Amino acid sequence: MDITQMVWAEKSEVLVIGGGLAGMYAAIEAHRAGRKVRILSKGKVGGSGSSLVSMSVHRFAPKEPGLQEDYRRRFLASGEGEQDLRVAEMLIQQGADTVEALREFGLPLEYRGIETPSGTYHYLACCKPKRGRLLTRELRDYLLANTDAVLDEDVMAFDLVKASGSILGVLAERDGRVVYYPADAVVLAAGGAGNIYRYTSNTTDLTGDGYAMALRAGLRLVGMEFVQFYPYRICTPRRADIFPDVFSHGAVFRNEKGERFMESYPMKELENRDVLARALYRQKRVYLDLTACDWAYLERECPNIADMARKFLDQPLEVRPMAHFFMGGIPLEPDCSTAIKGLFACGEVTGGLHGANRLSGSALTEAALFGRIAGREAAAGGPCLRDAGAERAELEKLLALVGGVDRTGELPERQTLRENMWAAASVERNMEDLRRLHAFLEEMEAQLDRAAPQPLRQWLELRNMTAVSKAVTEAALQRPESLGAHYIVQ
Ligand SMILES: Cc1cc2nc3c(=O)[nH]c(=O)nc-3n(C[C@H](O)[C@H](O)[C@H](O)COP(=O)(O)OP(=O)(O)OC[C@H]3O[C@@H](n4cnc5c(N)ncnc54)[C@H](O)[C@@H]3O)c2cc1C
Numbered sequence: 001m002d003i004t005q006m007v008w009a010e011k012s013e014v015l016v017i018g019g020g021l022a023g024m025y026a027a028i029e030a031h032r033a034g035r036k037v038r039i040l041s042k043g044k045v046g047g048s049g050s051s052l053v054s055m056s057v058h059r060f061a062p063k064e065p066g067l068q069e070d071y072r073r074r075f076l077a078s079g080e081g082e083q084d085l086r087v088a089e090m091l092i093q094q095g096a097d098t099v100e101a102l103r104e105f106g107l108p109l110e111y112r113g114i115e116t117p118s119g120t121y122h123y124l125a126c127c128k129p130k131r132g133r134l135l136t137r138e139l140r141d142y143l144l145a146n147t148d149a150v151l152d153e154d155v156m157a158f159d160l161v162k163a164s165g166s167i168l169g170v171l172a173e174r175d176g177r178v179v180y181y182p183a184d185a186v187v188l189a190a191g192g193a194g195n196i197y198r199y200t201s202n203t204t205d206l207t208g209d210g211y212a213m214a215l216r217a218g219l220r221l222v223g224m225e226f227v228q229f230y231p232y233r234i235c236t237p238r239r240a241d242i243f244p245d246v247f248s249h250g251a252v253f254r255n256e257k258g259e260r261f262m263e264s265y266p267m268k269e270l271e272n273r274d275v276l277a278r279a280l281y282r283q284k285r286v287y288l289d290l291t292a293c294d295w296a297y298l299e300r301e302c303p304n305i306a307d308m309a310r311k312f313l314d315q316p317l318e319v320r321p322m323a324h325f326f327m328g329g330i331p332l333e334p335d336c337s338t339a340i341k342g343l344f345a346c347g348e349v350t351g352g353l354h355g356a357n358r359l360s361g362s363a364l365t366e367a368a369l370f371g372r373i374a375g376r377e378a379a380a381g382g383p384c385l386r387d388a389g390a391e392r393a394e395l396e397k398l399l400a401l402v403g404g405v406d407r408t409g410e411l412p413e414r415q416t417l418r419e420n421m422w423a424a425a426s427v428e429r430n431m432e433d434l435r436r437l438h439a440f441l442e443e444m445e446a447q448l449d450r451a452a453p454q455p456l457r458q459w460l461e462l463r464n465m466t467a468v469s470k471a472v473t474e475a476a477l478q479r480p481e482s483l484g485a486h487y488i489v490q
Pocket residue numbers: 017018019020021022023040041042043044045046048049050051052053054055056057058059155156157158189190191192201202203205206207209210241324325346347348349360361362363364365367
Protein backbone atom coordinates (compact mmCIF):
# COMPACT_ATOMS: atom_id res chain seq x y z
CA MET A 1 0.00 0.00 0.00
CA ASP A 2 1.24 3.45 -0.95
CA ILE A 3 1.51 6.49 1.34
CA THR A 4 -0.02 8.68 -1.37
CA GLN A 5 -3.30 6.75 -1.04
CA MET A 6 -3.46 7.61 2.65
CA VAL A 7 -5.61 10.40 4.16
CA TRP A 8 -3.84 12.56 6.77
CA ALA A 9 -6.22 13.62 9.60
CA GLU A 10 -5.86 16.66 11.85
CA LYS A 11 -3.56 16.13 14.86
CA SER A 12 -5.24 15.27 18.17
CA GLU A 13 -3.86 16.19 21.57
CA VAL A 14 -5.21 12.98 23.09
CA LEU A 15 -6.37 10.17 20.81
CA VAL A 16 -8.35 7.39 22.49
CA ILE A 17 -8.78 4.01 20.79
CA GLY A 18 -11.97 2.30 21.94
CA GLY A 19 -15.46 3.41 22.93
CA GLY A 20 -16.00 1.08 25.92
CA LEU A 21 -15.98 2.10 29.57
CA ALA A 22 -12.16 2.45 29.77
CA GLY A 23 -11.92 4.54 26.60
CA MET A 24 -14.87 6.80 27.40
CA TYR A 25 -13.64 7.48 30.92
CA ALA A 26 -10.14 8.23 29.62
CA ALA A 27 -11.64 10.68 27.11
CA ILE A 28 -13.70 12.44 29.79
CA GLU A 29 -10.68 12.84 32.07
CA ALA A 30 -8.41 14.08 29.27
CA HIS A 31 -11.07 16.63 28.32
CA ARG A 32 -11.34 17.72 31.96
CA ALA A 33 -7.60 18.30 31.97
CA GLY A 34 -8.08 20.74 29.11
CA ARG A 35 -7.10 18.58 26.13
CA LYS A 36 -8.68 18.29 22.70
CA VAL A 37 -9.78 14.68 22.49
CA ARG A 38 -10.74 12.34 19.68
CA ILE A 39 -12.11 8.83 20.15
CA LEU A 40 -11.62 6.29 17.37
CA SER A 41 -13.96 3.39 17.82
CA LYS A 42 -14.71 0.37 15.70
CA GLY A 43 -18.20 0.16 17.16
CA LYS A 44 -20.41 3.00 18.38
CA VAL A 45 -18.93 4.89 21.32
CA GLY A 46 -20.91 3.66 24.32
CA GLY A 47 -22.67 1.14 22.09
CA SER A 48 -20.01 -1.52 21.56
CA GLY A 49 -17.57 -3.83 23.27
CA SER A 50 -17.94 -5.87 26.43
CA SER A 51 -18.88 -2.85 28.54
CA LEU A 52 -22.15 -2.64 26.59
CA VAL A 53 -23.17 -6.27 27.08
CA SER A 54 -21.88 -6.63 30.63
CA MET A 55 -24.21 -7.22 33.54
CA SER A 56 -22.84 -4.06 35.08
CA VAL A 57 -21.96 -5.79 38.32
CA HIS A 58 -19.10 -4.45 40.45
CA ARG A 59 -17.80 -6.63 43.23
CA PHE A 60 -15.35 -4.31 44.87
CA ALA A 61 -13.49 -3.77 48.13
CA PRO A 62 -15.54 -1.60 50.47
CA LYS A 63 -13.87 0.86 52.79
CA GLU A 64 -14.55 -1.10 55.99
CA PRO A 65 -11.15 -2.61 56.90
CA GLY A 66 -12.50 -6.11 57.66
CA LEU A 67 -14.33 -6.40 54.36
CA GLN A 68 -11.43 -4.90 52.45
CA GLU A 69 -9.15 -7.57 53.90
CA ASP A 70 -11.63 -10.26 52.91
CA TYR A 71 -11.75 -8.90 49.35
CA ARG A 72 -7.95 -8.70 49.19
CA ARG A 73 -7.74 -12.37 50.13
CA ARG A 74 -10.29 -13.39 47.48
CA PHE A 75 -8.85 -11.16 44.78
CA LEU A 76 -5.29 -12.36 45.30
CA ALA A 77 -6.34 -16.00 45.63
CA SER A 78 -8.01 -15.88 42.20
CA GLY A 79 -4.79 -14.60 40.59
CA GLU A 80 -2.74 -17.62 41.80
CA GLY A 81 0.39 -15.57 42.44
CA GLU A 82 0.53 -14.19 38.87
CA GLN A 83 -0.73 -10.70 39.69
CA ASP A 84 1.22 -7.48 39.70
CA LEU A 85 0.67 -6.49 43.33
CA ARG A 86 1.22 -2.78 42.67
CA VAL A 87 -1.90 -2.52 40.50
CA ALA A 88 -3.86 -5.16 42.43
CA GLU A 89 -3.44 -3.08 45.58
CA MET A 90 -4.70 0.01 43.73
CA LEU A 91 -7.90 -1.81 42.74
CA ILE A 92 -8.39 -3.13 46.26
CA GLN A 93 -7.90 0.27 47.89
CA GLN A 94 -9.56 2.48 45.31
CA GLY A 95 -12.36 0.18 44.10
CA ALA A 96 -14.99 1.60 46.44
CA ASP A 97 -14.35 5.23 45.47
CA THR A 98 -14.19 4.27 41.80
CA VAL A 99 -17.63 2.68 41.88
CA GLU A 100 -19.03 5.57 43.91
CA ALA A 101 -17.64 8.08 41.37
CA LEU A 102 -19.69 6.43 38.60
CA ARG A 103 -22.80 7.88 40.24
CA GLU A 104 -21.73 11.24 38.84
CA PHE A 105 -23.06 10.09 35.47
CA GLY A 106 -26.49 9.39 36.92
CA LEU A 107 -26.23 5.60 36.92
CA PRO A 108 -29.01 3.71 38.67
CA LEU A 109 -26.47 1.97 40.95
CA GLU A 110 -27.56 0.02 43.97
CA TYR A 111 -25.42 -1.61 46.65
CA ARG A 112 -26.11 -4.86 48.42
CA GLY A 113 -24.82 -8.24 49.56
CA ILE A 114 -24.80 -11.41 47.54
CA GLU A 115 -25.59 -14.77 49.08
CA THR A 116 -23.49 -17.82 48.29
CA PRO A 117 -23.26 -21.23 49.99
CA SER A 118 -20.15 -19.99 51.85
CA GLY A 119 -21.78 -16.83 53.22
CA THR A 120 -22.84 -13.34 52.22
CA TYR A 121 -20.58 -10.83 50.44
CA HIS A 122 -21.51 -7.31 51.41
CA TYR A 123 -20.00 -5.58 48.46
CA LEU A 124 -21.87 -5.67 45.25
CA ALA A 125 -22.97 -2.71 43.19
CA CYS A 126 -24.96 -2.97 40.02
CA CYS A 127 -27.28 -1.07 37.78
CA LYS A 128 -30.87 -2.06 38.15
CA PRO A 129 -31.84 -3.79 35.90
CA LYS A 130 -28.40 -5.34 35.32
CA ARG A 131 -27.49 -3.98 31.91
CA GLY A 132 -24.13 -2.61 30.79
CA ARG A 133 -26.05 -0.38 28.41
CA LEU A 134 -27.21 1.71 31.39
CA LEU A 135 -23.57 2.40 32.18
CA THR A 136 -22.28 3.05 28.67
CA ARG A 137 -25.25 5.07 27.46
CA GLU A 138 -24.86 7.50 30.36
CA LEU A 139 -21.16 8.01 29.67
CA ARG A 140 -21.83 8.57 25.97
CA ASP A 141 -24.54 11.12 26.81
CA TYR A 142 -22.11 12.84 29.16
CA LEU A 143 -19.43 12.98 26.45
CA LEU A 144 -21.86 14.47 23.93
CA ALA A 145 -23.39 17.00 26.33
CA ASN A 146 -20.35 18.10 28.31
CA THR A 147 -17.25 17.76 26.14
CA ASP A 148 -16.11 18.72 22.66
CA ALA A 149 -14.54 15.30 22.10
CA VAL A 150 -14.75 14.16 18.47
CA LEU A 151 -16.31 10.70 18.15
CA ASP A 152 -15.02 8.88 15.05
CA GLU A 153 -17.11 5.73 14.86
CA ASP A 154 -16.87 2.70 12.57
CA VAL A 155 -13.13 3.33 12.34
CA MET A 156 -10.66 0.52 12.94
CA ALA A 157 -7.24 1.50 14.30
CA PHE A 158 -4.68 -0.98 13.01
CA ASP A 159 -1.16 0.20 13.76
CA LEU A 160 0.64 2.37 16.29
CA VAL A 161 3.05 4.79 14.62
CA LYS A 162 6.16 5.60 16.62
CA ALA A 163 9.71 6.86 16.17
CA SER A 164 12.63 7.04 18.61
CA GLY A 165 10.53 5.34 21.29
CA SER A 166 7.72 7.93 21.23
CA ILE A 167 4.19 7.61 19.90
CA LEU A 168 3.37 9.74 16.85
CA GLY A 169 -0.12 8.58 16.00
CA VAL A 170 -2.27 5.75 14.74
CA LEU A 171 -3.06 4.24 11.36
CA ALA A 172 -6.70 3.35 10.87
CA GLU A 173 -9.14 2.04 8.30
CA ARG A 174 -12.23 4.14 7.58
CA ASP A 175 -14.72 3.22 4.83
CA GLY A 176 -12.11 0.98 3.18
CA ARG A 177 -9.47 3.75 3.12
CA VAL A 178 -6.37 4.22 5.24
CA VAL A 179 -6.30 7.31 7.46
CA TYR A 180 -3.37 8.50 9.57
CA TYR A 181 -4.34 10.16 12.87
CA PRO A 182 -1.31 11.98 14.32
CA ALA A 183 -1.49 12.60 18.09
CA ASP A 184 0.54 13.92 21.01
CA ALA A 185 -0.67 11.06 23.22
CA VAL A 186 -2.61 7.86 22.57
CA VAL A 187 -4.73 5.84 24.99
CA LEU A 188 -5.20 2.25 23.86
CA ALA A 189 -8.48 0.86 25.26
CA ALA A 190 -9.51 -1.56 22.49
CA GLY A 191 -10.76 -4.33 24.81
CA GLY A 192 -10.26 -8.09 24.48
CA ALA A 193 -10.24 -10.76 21.80
CA GLY A 194 -13.13 -13.17 22.41
CA ASN A 195 -13.71 -13.57 18.67
CA ILE A 196 -10.57 -15.62 18.14
CA TYR A 197 -12.73 -18.43 19.57
CA ARG A 198 -15.72 -20.11 17.96
CA TYR A 199 -17.82 -19.53 21.08
CA THR A 200 -17.63 -16.18 22.83
CA SER A 201 -19.73 -13.88 24.96
CA ASN A 202 -17.99 -10.85 23.39
CA THR A 203 -19.44 -8.53 20.75
CA THR A 204 -18.18 -9.05 17.18
CA ASP A 205 -15.92 -5.96 17.22
CA LEU A 206 -13.51 -7.56 19.72
CA THR A 207 -10.87 -9.23 17.57
CA GLY A 208 -7.80 -8.53 19.70
CA ASP A 209 -6.70 -5.50 17.67
CA GLY A 210 -5.12 -3.76 20.68
CA TYR A 211 -2.92 -6.75 21.55
CA ALA A 212 -1.86 -7.21 17.91
CA MET A 213 -1.05 -3.52 17.47
CA ALA A 214 1.05 -3.62 20.63
CA LEU A 215 2.95 -6.70 19.42
CA ARG A 216 3.70 -5.17 16.00
CA ALA A 217 4.93 -2.03 17.78
CA GLY A 218 7.42 -4.17 19.73
CA LEU A 219 5.64 -4.23 23.10
CA ARG A 220 5.62 -7.42 25.11
CA LEU A 221 2.39 -9.01 26.34
CA VAL A 222 2.00 -10.83 29.65
CA GLY A 223 -0.26 -13.70 30.72
CA MET A 224 -1.79 -14.41 27.31
CA GLU A 225 -2.31 -18.09 28.21
CA PHE A 226 -4.90 -17.02 30.80
CA VAL A 227 -8.25 -16.74 29.03
CA GLN A 228 -11.41 -16.91 31.09
CA PHE A 229 -14.19 -19.13 29.77
CA TYR A 230 -17.55 -18.07 31.08
CA PRO A 231 -19.93 -20.77 32.29
CA TYR A 232 -22.97 -18.53 32.82
CA ARG A 233 -24.20 -17.86 29.31
CA ILE A 234 -27.38 -19.07 27.62
CA CYS A 235 -26.76 -19.61 23.90
CA THR A 236 -30.18 -20.92 22.76
CA PRO A 237 -32.99 -19.91 22.18
CA ARG A 238 -31.46 -16.44 22.79
CA ARG A 239 -28.12 -15.26 24.08
CA ALA A 240 -28.18 -13.99 27.66
CA ASP A 241 -26.00 -13.86 30.75
CA ILE A 242 -27.09 -15.75 33.84
CA PHE A 243 -26.65 -13.78 37.06
CA PRO A 244 -24.95 -16.47 39.24
CA ASP A 245 -27.13 -15.52 42.21
CA VAL A 246 -29.99 -17.52 40.57
CA PHE A 247 -28.23 -20.67 41.77
CA SER A 248 -28.79 -19.55 45.36
CA HIS A 249 -32.50 -19.31 44.51
CA GLY A 250 -33.19 -22.77 43.18
CA ALA A 251 -31.81 -22.80 39.61
CA VAL A 252 -29.56 -25.75 38.64
CA PHE A 253 -27.62 -27.00 35.62
CA ARG A 254 -28.59 -30.37 34.11
CA ASN A 255 -27.08 -32.38 31.29
CA GLU A 256 -28.95 -34.06 28.41
CA LYS A 257 -29.68 -37.03 30.68
CA GLY A 258 -31.31 -34.73 33.23
CA GLU A 259 -28.47 -35.21 35.74
CA ARG A 260 -27.40 -32.38 38.02
CA PHE A 261 -23.72 -32.94 37.26
CA MET A 262 -22.52 -30.24 39.72
CA GLU A 263 -24.18 -32.03 42.66
CA SER A 264 -20.92 -33.55 43.93
CA TYR A 265 -18.91 -30.28 43.85
CA PRO A 266 -18.66 -28.41 47.20
CA MET A 267 -19.94 -25.09 45.76
CA LYS A 268 -22.21 -26.79 43.19
CA GLU A 269 -23.15 -24.34 40.37
CA LEU A 270 -21.30 -21.57 42.22
CA GLU A 271 -17.89 -23.20 41.85
CA ASN A 272 -15.04 -21.03 40.56
CA ARG A 273 -15.66 -20.09 36.95
CA ASP A 274 -12.83 -22.21 35.57
CA VAL A 275 -13.90 -25.33 37.50
CA LEU A 276 -17.47 -24.83 36.34
CA ALA A 277 -16.46 -24.09 32.74
CA ARG A 278 -14.53 -27.37 32.60
CA ALA A 279 -17.44 -29.32 34.07
CA LEU A 280 -19.76 -27.83 31.44
CA TYR A 281 -17.25 -28.42 28.64
CA ARG A 282 -17.19 -32.15 29.45
CA GLN A 283 -20.96 -32.55 29.06
CA LYS A 284 -22.59 -33.18 25.71
CA ARG A 285 -25.33 -30.64 26.41
CA VAL A 286 -26.09 -28.39 29.38
CA TYR A 287 -29.41 -26.77 30.26
CA LEU A 288 -30.48 -24.20 32.83
CA ASP A 289 -33.30 -25.78 34.85
CA LEU A 290 -35.51 -23.15 36.51
CA THR A 291 -38.16 -25.60 37.75
CA ALA A 292 -37.32 -25.06 41.43
CA CYS A 293 -36.27 -21.41 41.05
CA ASP A 294 -37.93 -18.73 43.14
CA TRP A 295 -39.98 -17.09 40.37
CA ALA A 296 -40.54 -13.81 42.23
CA TYR A 297 -36.76 -13.47 42.57
CA LEU A 298 -36.26 -14.26 38.89
CA GLU A 299 -38.84 -11.67 37.77
CA ARG A 300 -37.26 -9.05 39.99
CA GLU A 301 -33.55 -9.69 39.39
CA CYS A 302 -33.31 -11.37 35.97
CA PRO A 303 -36.35 -10.18 33.99
CA ASN A 304 -34.69 -11.08 30.68
CA ILE A 305 -34.33 -14.74 31.69
CA ALA A 306 -37.84 -14.86 33.13
CA ASP A 307 -39.10 -13.42 29.80
CA MET A 308 -37.16 -15.98 27.81
CA ALA A 309 -38.40 -18.89 29.91
CA ARG A 310 -41.99 -17.71 29.46
CA LYS A 311 -41.68 -17.07 25.74
CA PHE A 312 -39.95 -20.34 24.85
CA LEU A 313 -41.91 -22.70 27.08
CA ASP A 314 -41.24 -25.75 24.89
CA GLN A 315 -37.51 -25.03 24.38
CA PRO A 316 -34.85 -25.74 27.02
CA LEU A 317 -32.40 -22.93 27.85
CA GLU A 318 -29.10 -24.27 26.57
CA VAL A 319 -25.85 -23.13 28.11
CA ARG A 320 -22.24 -23.50 26.99
CA PRO A 321 -18.91 -22.12 28.19
CA MET A 322 -17.65 -19.23 26.09
CA ALA A 323 -14.45 -17.22 25.72
CA HIS A 324 -15.17 -14.25 27.92
CA PHE A 325 -12.22 -12.28 29.27
CA PHE A 326 -8.46 -12.04 28.64
CA MET A 327 -6.45 -11.80 31.83
CA GLY A 328 -3.32 -11.16 29.73
CA GLY A 329 -2.31 -8.14 27.68
CA ILE A 330 -0.06 -5.08 27.70
CA PRO A 331 1.54 -4.97 31.19
CA LEU A 332 -0.62 -2.65 33.28
CA GLU A 333 1.38 0.06 35.06
CA PRO A 334 0.04 2.15 37.97
CA ASP A 335 0.10 5.22 35.70
CA CYS A 336 -1.08 3.22 32.63
CA SER A 337 2.15 4.07 30.79
CA THR A 338 3.76 1.63 28.36
CA ALA A 339 7.27 1.14 27.04
CA ILE A 340 6.38 3.62 24.25
CA LYS A 341 6.47 7.22 25.47
CA GLY A 342 3.08 8.91 25.09
CA LEU A 343 1.22 5.61 24.72
CA PHE A 344 -1.08 4.61 27.59
CA ALA A 345 -3.13 1.42 27.99
CA CYS A 346 -6.15 0.62 30.17
CA GLY A 347 -9.07 -1.78 30.44
CA GLU A 348 -9.16 -5.33 29.15
CA VAL A 349 -6.35 -4.73 26.66
CA THR A 350 -3.96 -4.71 29.63
CA GLY A 351 -2.68 -7.70 31.61
CA GLY A 352 -1.18 -8.42 35.01
CA LEU A 353 -3.90 -7.12 37.29
CA HIS A 354 -5.88 -10.36 37.47
CA GLY A 355 -3.07 -12.86 37.09
CA ALA A 356 -4.11 -16.41 36.21
CA ASN A 357 -7.82 -15.87 36.80
CA ARG A 358 -10.24 -13.02 37.38
CA LEU A 359 -12.56 -12.58 40.32
CA SER A 360 -16.05 -11.92 38.93
CA GLY A 361 -17.30 -8.35 38.94
CA SER A 362 -13.82 -6.77 38.96
CA ALA A 363 -13.34 -5.88 35.29
CA LEU A 364 -15.65 -2.89 35.08
CA THR A 365 -14.13 -1.40 38.24
CA GLU A 366 -10.73 -1.93 36.60
CA ALA A 367 -11.86 -0.22 33.37
CA ALA A 368 -13.24 2.75 35.32
CA LEU A 369 -10.25 3.12 37.66
CA PHE A 370 -7.49 2.79 35.06
CA GLY A 371 -9.49 4.51 32.32
CA ARG A 372 -9.53 7.64 34.46
CA ILE A 373 -5.84 7.38 35.25
CA ALA A 374 -4.90 6.82 31.59
CA GLY A 375 -6.90 9.89 30.54
CA ARG A 376 -5.24 12.10 33.14
CA GLU A 377 -1.74 10.85 32.40
CA ALA A 378 -2.20 11.17 28.64
CA ALA A 379 -3.33 14.78 29.16
CA ALA A 380 -0.35 15.59 31.39
CA GLY A 381 2.33 15.18 28.72
CA GLY A 382 3.12 17.80 26.10
CA PRO A 383 3.63 17.29 22.38
CA CYS A 384 6.69 15.24 21.50
CA LEU A 385 9.28 16.44 19.01
CA ARG A 386 8.29 15.17 15.57
CA ASP A 387 10.87 14.26 12.99
CA ALA A 388 8.92 14.42 9.72
CA GLY A 389 11.39 12.14 7.90
CA ALA A 390 11.23 9.43 10.58
CA GLU A 391 7.43 9.68 10.70
CA ARG A 392 7.15 9.21 6.93
CA ALA A 393 9.60 6.29 6.96
CA GLU A 394 7.60 4.55 9.70
CA LEU A 395 4.32 5.07 7.83
CA GLU A 396 5.84 3.62 4.65
CA LYS A 397 7.14 0.60 6.55
CA LEU A 398 3.76 -0.15 8.14
CA LEU A 399 1.82 0.35 4.91
CA ALA A 400 4.20 -1.97 3.04
CA LEU A 401 3.21 -4.75 5.47
CA VAL A 402 -0.41 -4.39 4.35
CA GLY A 403 0.65 -4.98 0.75
CA GLY A 404 -1.11 -3.97 -2.45
CA VAL A 405 -1.98 -5.08 -5.96
CA ASP A 406 0.97 -7.48 -6.10
CA ARG A 407 -0.91 -9.73 -3.67
CA THR A 408 -3.61 -11.81 -5.32
CA GLY A 409 -4.18 -14.79 -2.98
CA GLU A 410 -7.54 -15.44 -1.29
CA LEU A 411 -8.26 -14.49 2.30
CA PRO A 412 -8.11 -17.56 4.54
CA GLU A 413 -11.32 -18.50 6.39
CA ARG A 414 -11.70 -16.75 9.75
CA GLN A 415 -14.10 -19.46 10.92
CA THR A 416 -11.41 -22.14 10.52
CA LEU A 417 -9.14 -20.17 12.84
CA ARG A 418 -11.92 -19.78 15.41
CA GLU A 419 -12.77 -23.47 15.33
CA ASN A 420 -9.14 -24.53 15.64
CA MET A 421 -8.62 -22.17 18.56
CA TRP A 422 -11.70 -23.60 20.26
CA ALA A 423 -10.59 -27.18 19.66
CA ALA A 424 -6.99 -26.78 20.88
CA ALA A 425 -6.62 -23.67 23.04
CA SER A 426 -9.88 -23.23 24.92
CA VAL A 427 -11.19 -24.70 28.18
CA GLU A 428 -8.92 -27.78 28.11
CA ARG A 429 -5.57 -27.91 26.31
CA ASN A 430 -2.82 -30.40 25.64
CA MET A 431 0.69 -29.86 24.35
CA GLU A 432 0.35 -31.92 21.19
CA ASP A 433 -2.77 -30.10 19.99
CA LEU A 434 -1.19 -26.76 20.90
CA ARG A 435 1.86 -27.59 18.76
CA ARG A 436 -0.36 -28.53 15.81
CA LEU A 437 -2.36 -25.33 16.32
CA HIS A 438 0.83 -23.31 16.26
CA ALA A 439 1.86 -24.81 12.91
CA PHE A 440 -1.62 -24.05 11.52
CA LEU A 441 -1.33 -20.41 12.67
CA GLU A 442 2.08 -20.02 11.03
CA GLU A 443 0.60 -21.30 7.77
CA MET A 444 -2.31 -18.87 8.20
CA GLU A 445 0.16 -16.01 8.62
CA ALA A 446 1.96 -17.00 5.42
CA GLN A 447 -1.39 -17.18 3.58
CA LEU A 448 -2.29 -13.70 4.80
CA ASP A 449 1.00 -12.38 3.45
CA ARG A 450 0.03 -13.68 0.01
CA ALA A 451 -3.64 -12.65 0.20
CA ALA A 452 -5.02 -9.49 -1.38
CA PRO A 453 -5.95 -7.10 1.46
CA GLN A 454 -9.55 -6.98 0.26
CA PRO A 455 -11.93 -6.22 1.87
CA LEU A 456 -9.32 -4.28 3.82
CA ARG A 457 -11.00 -4.49 7.24
CA GLN A 458 -11.46 -8.24 6.97
CA TRP A 459 -7.82 -8.70 6.10
CA LEU A 460 -6.70 -6.41 8.94
CA GLU A 461 -8.91 -8.18 11.48
CA LEU A 462 -7.77 -11.62 10.42
CA ARG A 463 -4.13 -10.55 10.64
CA ASN A 464 -4.79 -9.39 14.20
CA MET A 465 -6.76 -12.49 15.14
CA THR A 466 -3.93 -14.69 13.86
CA ALA A 467 -1.30 -12.69 15.77
CA VAL A 468 -3.29 -12.85 19.03
CA SER A 469 -4.07 -16.55 18.57
CA LYS A 470 -0.34 -17.14 18.14
CA ALA A 471 0.42 -15.15 21.28
CA VAL A 472 -2.10 -17.25 23.27
CA THR A 473 -0.77 -20.50 21.82
CA GLU A 474 2.89 -19.65 22.41
CA ALA A 475 2.21 -18.57 26.00
CA ALA A 476 0.23 -21.80 26.57
CA LEU A 477 3.06 -23.88 25.13
CA GLN A 478 5.49 -22.26 27.53
CA ARG A 479 3.43 -23.37 30.51
CA PRO A 480 3.15 -27.17 30.45
CA GLU A 481 1.41 -27.32 33.86
CA SER A 482 -2.10 -26.09 34.70
CA LEU A 483 -2.59 -22.79 36.50
CA GLY A 484 -5.77 -20.74 36.99
CA ALA A 485 -7.77 -20.59 33.77
CA HIS A 486 -4.98 -22.34 31.81
CA TYR A 487 -5.78 -26.05 32.07
CA ILE A 488 -3.52 -28.72 30.60
CA VAL A 489 -4.88 -32.26 30.31
CA GLN A 490 -1.96 -34.59 31.05
C1 LIG B 1 -21.28 -10.72 28.42
C2 LIG B 1 -20.31 -10.05 29.37
C3 LIG B 1 -20.72 -9.71 30.65
C4 LIG B 1 -19.82 -9.09 31.54
N1 LIG B 1 -20.26 -8.71 32.79
C5 LIG B 1 -19.39 -8.08 33.62
C6 LIG B 1 -19.86 -7.61 34.90
O1 LIG B 1 -21.03 -7.71 35.25
N2 LIG B 1 -18.93 -7.04 35.72
C7 LIG B 1 -17.61 -6.88 35.37
O2 LIG B 1 -16.82 -6.35 36.16
N3 LIG B 1 -17.17 -7.27 34.14
C8 LIG B 1 -18.03 -7.84 33.26
N4 LIG B 1 -17.58 -8.24 32.02
C9 LIG B 1 -16.21 -7.84 31.59
C10 LIG B 1 -16.19 -6.35 31.27
O3 LIG B 1 -17.42 -6.00 30.64
C11 LIG B 1 -15.04 -5.97 30.33
O4 LIG B 1 -13.83 -6.50 30.75
C12 LIG B 1 -14.91 -4.43 30.27
O5 LIG B 1 -16.16 -3.87 29.91
C13 LIG B 1 -13.84 -4.03 29.27
O6 LIG B 1 -13.94 -2.65 29.05
P1 LIG B 1 -12.99 -1.97 27.98
O7 LIG B 1 -13.41 -0.54 27.88
O8 LIG B 1 -11.59 -2.28 28.25
O9 LIG B 1 -13.34 -2.73 26.60
P2 LIG B 1 -14.71 -2.85 25.81
O10 LIG B 1 -15.88 -2.43 26.60
O11 LIG B 1 -14.73 -4.20 25.22
O12 LIG B 1 -14.56 -1.76 24.65
C14 LIG B 1 -13.62 -1.90 23.62
C15 LIG B 1 -13.88 -0.81 22.60
O13 LIG B 1 -12.82 -0.79 21.67
C16 LIG B 1 -13.35 -0.74 20.35
N5 LIG B 1 -12.34 -1.32 19.46
C17 LIG B 1 -11.90 -2.59 19.39
N6 LIG B 1 -10.95 -2.69 18.44
C18 LIG B 1 -10.78 -1.46 17.94
C19 LIG B 1 -9.96 -0.92 16.91
N7 LIG B 1 -9.11 -1.67 16.22
N8 LIG B 1 -10.06 0.40 16.61
C20 LIG B 1 -10.94 1.19 17.27
N9 LIG B 1 -11.74 0.73 18.24
C21 LIG B 1 -11.65 -0.57 18.57
C22 LIG B 1 -14.64 -1.52 20.45
O14 LIG B 1 -15.51 -1.24 19.37
C23 LIG B 1 -15.16 -1.02 21.80
O15 LIG B 1 -15.78 0.24 21.61
C24 LIG B 1 -18.47 -8.83 31.12
C25 LIG B 1 -18.07 -9.18 29.83
C26 LIG B 1 -18.98 -9.76 28.95
C27 LIG B 1 -18.52 -10.10 27.55
